[in-house]
Amino acid sequence: MKKLISFTIKAEKGFLKKPDINDGIYLTYNMLHKPAILGILGAIIGLEGYKENGKLPDYYEKLKDIPVGIEPIGAEKGNFQKTTITYNNTTGLASNEQGGNLMITEQTLINPSYKIYLLLDLEDENQKQIYENIKNQKAVYLPYLGKNDYSLWWDKCMVEEYEWEYFEKDLNFKISTLFKKDEAIVNFIAKAIGRRALAGKKNDFNYFERLPINFNEDLFQYNYGDFAFSNAKLEEDVAIDSKNLYKIKNIVDVKSKAEAVFLY
Secondary structure, eight states: OOOEEEEEEEEEEEEOOEEEEEEEEEEOSSSOOOOHHHHHHHHHHHHOOOTTTTTTOOOHHHHHHHHHEEEEEEEEEBBOOEEEEEEEEETTTTTSTOOEEEEEEEEEESOOEEEEEEETTTHHHHHHHHHHHTTTOOSSSSOOOTTTTTBBEOOOGGGEEEEEEEEOOSSOOOSSSHHHHHHHHHHHHHHHHHHHHHTOOOOOOOOEEEEEEETTTTTTTTEEEEEEEOOOOOOOOEOOOOEEEEEEEESSOOOOOOEEEEEO
């Protein structure tokens, strides 16, 4: 039995580290991504993390096939506020020289929040435990947003369940989550934004970011994909060829409108 749920995580700060460095600053992804979500889920049910070089963590091996979707909450046109924080370590323990001084500057997310969608197979013991723990607001290990200084939380009153079906076409819909930058979807959204701009409605936006989607299991590095996020509605009868697009409706809220989410 498959169950589609969402829960909304919050943190005072977040640091989703990019593997590259820009002018001495460690940069953060703006959007949450799937490898980070799997780490959060692993903490919630108590799966082990990294233990040795050249071996993927237990949580990744056991949870990597769960389809996930990400919706930023409270972001300004897809962007969260950011600041930079410099850490100064003068103990000498962080450098090769006794008494050395190590300064690290990190770009940091301020009050990030994301709604995470999960399509769970309740016949799988780990996924069933994820479902139960999220519903009951329980975690075996303290989950954090990219760095153990930045713990995260969620409220069980904001855990939602949905009826779902594979998306084919609809008259008036929007994609509520990040979605892979499929050319057909982006073109339809660009046309919708253009029409609304001509009608004097200029608050629609497109946001783009290149994000990790999984691990290359030979090189132990991220594989990447190009993602987009938009608040634009598609106001025409559109057939989209995407096996990752789902039409959902809140089970409890009878007044809720159907929406589309991208799960990968």
